[in-house]
Every structure is written in structure tokens, then in C-alpha cells.
Amino acid sequence: MQTKYKSVMCKDIEPSMSGQSVTIAGWVHQIRDLGGKKFIIVRDGSGLVQVTVSKDSAQKELIDIVEQLTLESVIQVKGVVKADSRAPRGVEIVPTEIRILNLAKKPLPLDVSGKVPADLDTRLRERVLDIRRLEMRAIVRIGDTALRVIREVLRSKGFVEVFTPKIIATATEGGANLFPVIYFGREAFLAQSPQLYKELLAASLERVFEIAPAWRAEESDTPYHLAEFISIDIEAAFMDYEDVMKILEEVIYEVVKAVKQENEEDLKILNYTPPEVSLPIPRVRYVDAVNMLRSKGVEINVGEDLSTPHLRVLNEVLNTPLYFITEFPTKIRAFYTKPKDDDPLFSESFDLVWKHLELASGSSRIHIKEQLIKALTERGLNVESFSFFIKWFDYGMPPHAGWGMGYSRLLLMLTGRSSVKEVTLFPRDKKRLVP
């Protein structure tokens, strides 16, 4: 799209356009100065293109401007496209005018061109420059593909995208710590999950999904936790856990397929191949998982939750990158989780695990008021504070099920990075509040 500042994007300049006059605008990615020949690699939102300035043919002012340039300065270049096999991608621009729109200070606090690696801590401190790096752009583009495909798959199944409130009244859902906010003089909290509201919406709209932030003020200080994260949630009436598992595995399958097809170049930049996904994704019952662990000498009893070290062993035993663990003990799951009809100690629940990382978790939900009150009471939760939720179970709450998936964790699987902080543009953790 032509704008006030540019006629084409860098990536779209091709040898076939030889002779055409163009205007580009972007950042000085690299300068290679050979004396009589100066190569400026210009980067914009789309990619890179080379601008070549020769001493003999170029005007003196042009040379003067090039000599002032610093890395990451913003420039606008008017010139003529020239096909040349010696240039990267076989094409370059011979400039007639170069304007400096913003001269960058030097030295840069971070190497954008990718010659010198930086620690994640440094990268997050200098995040805006870091995001200009080709690797980060690849991660963002892969995430974009994932979000698009998730929306497409869910819409094709009749789900509608919704938003639930992020400022909520009660902090009584369980163990997680919430961030308090002052709401017109009253105490309120940032939502830790859309759970209760998405259930209420499923009771009206039948199939809903939401992609939105959630907040948890946990002590958790690991490469898989953030204080603010994007949660991908679905909730559907007239489905059970097995129905929504099928939706989840199809979403994963389609996302991986699309990323492999559409982000080939980005994956190459990242030097990574996402795992092979074939349907159905293997399912392991919790009880069987515990037995497998015990047979490997791991000390664990039925009823205990599976920890990260447990999942590491399980992943080895199962020898598959992606798997479901199903039918967890009822008492280690959230109060709204539906116990199995024939064996209420276990529940209609599941986790989707990649290697040793929980990507998503879901269940059938209780839809009978008395059972819900019983579940709350058993967990020592204050029934009264859930009245805003329970009330609607009197007026046609259908059987329903759903899941929630961490967006940055999914991105870990799709990009091969090891920390959710790396794949989150501006991560919020216990220590980081800026930038």
C-alpha cells in the first residue's frame, strides 16, 4: 500500500521491477562501506532490501548523507530498482535521494543485526530494539498465523468470539493470588481467568471463545509463568470433555499445519521445526500415567497432582511430543469440574501436554446447582460469594465443557524458544514492569 512515505515495502521489490522508480522507508539495518561503493541494507516491516551508492555515478550530497548514517536510523530512499545478480535477492535500489527521518544515537544498547547475541535479560531491557531483530519478527508472525487459524477453526464450528469482564468482584475462587484494584473506592481484582463468565455465556450463546489477557499474582518464577498472559478459552454447551478435546486437537493440528506451510521462512530464521501432529493425539488416563511413573521408580501415589519432574519422566516413557492426560482426581481439579458419573473420585478432565509443559487444560463442567454447591463446600469455598454465578443454574444451565490454553506456551511449541518471556512482546513478571 502506497503511503505518504513509501510506494512499496522492501520485501516486495523484485528483479522484475527493474527500471521502476520507487520510494522506500525503513531502518538502516547494516552498512557495508567499500569506499567507492556503499551498500545500505534497509529493513522495514516486511523485510530487507539493498540500496547501493556508487562514488562515480552518485551526487556528492548523497555520499555525504550516507556517511552520516548510523545503524537503526530511519531513512526514506527514492530511487530506481535495478536487477543485479550480485545483490541479495538479485535486486537493489540505486538512489536518487536519501532523507534521514530520524538519526539514531550510537552506540546501540543491543545489536539488532544479529551478529552478537545478547542475554534474555538484556534483550528485555532493550526490548524495542530486540523486537526489530529478525528472530523476534519471525516469532510474532508465527503467533499471528496461530491466532488466525484458531479463530478460523473455532468459527467454522459455530463458536462466536466474546469478551468477558477483566475487573471482577470476588477473589474467592481458590488458591491463586489476584491483583487488587481500587474500583470507584471499592476493592476489586484483575481477572485470573474468564472461567465463570464464559460458562454463563455458553448458557446463552451455546459456543463461545475468548482470546484475552488474564492476571495471576503468583510466586511462580519459571520460564513458563507470567503475571500477565494471554489465555485462549472456549466454552460450549451440549458438549462434554471428549467433545472439546476433539476441538482442541483439531485446533492444534491446523495451527501446526498452517505454521509449517505459511511460516516456512520464519521457521528457518528460528532454525526450528514444530513437532509432527497426527490425530488423534495420544490420550493417557491419569491413573495409567501414575502407574507408568511408579513402574519407572518414581514415588507418586494416586491422588497426587503431576509435577513438572513427573511430566519430564512421563514424556520420556510415552515418547511422543504431544499428549493428553485425562480423568484427573476430582479433588485436585477446580470446583466446577464434573466428576465422572460412574467413578466420582475421578473427573471428566484433561490436560494437553507438550513435552513437560501443560499447554491447555479443560473439562466437562458441573451444570446442576446442588452438585456445584457441594463441590464448593467440599473445597472450603464461600458459597455465598459465588451467588452471582450459581443463580443462573436455576434458569436453564445446559451441560457444558471447555478448555483454556496459554498463548505464549503454545508459541513455545511453535517456535522452539524456551521461555514465555522471550515470546511475549512486553512480558510482565515478578520483577519486570517496564518496558
Place this chain on the structure above:
RNA sequence: GCCGCGGUAGUAUAGCCCGGCUAGUAUGCGGGCCUGUCGAGCCCGUGACCCGGGUUCAAAUCCCGGCCGCGGCGCCA
């Protein structure tokens, strides 16, 4: 929060075990040469031992405390 490892130029690292150097290298930056680079090349230069205390003739190096980071664990409906 606990355990482990670490903190050296703007960035990334060597040196630390075995105390003594003008603290090495890459990249960046400044200067010089160079008309086809694509991590350009070559030459010259520039710039650093986290903070505080201790041991010692002498500390980047050993010891103690602090701060910060990374990993593992814990916590995380």
C-alpha cells in the same frame, strides 16, 4: 521462597581452579585503505573487572555480606 550456577568495555565472551599481565577476543564506535559487499576484508585506535568489607607485600582471581541475573524446584481453581 529454597537449592545450584553466574555477574569482566555498549553487546557477547577469555582469564578465576593455581593471586603478580600494558586484563585477551569478537562485535560496536573513531580514523585509514578499498567500486560488488551479502556476518565484507585489512591496518591503527577507543572502551570493562556489580557494590561493600576482609585476607595478602600484592585481588578480576581467595573469603564474607549485599544487590542483580539465569536454571531447577516450590507455589500456580
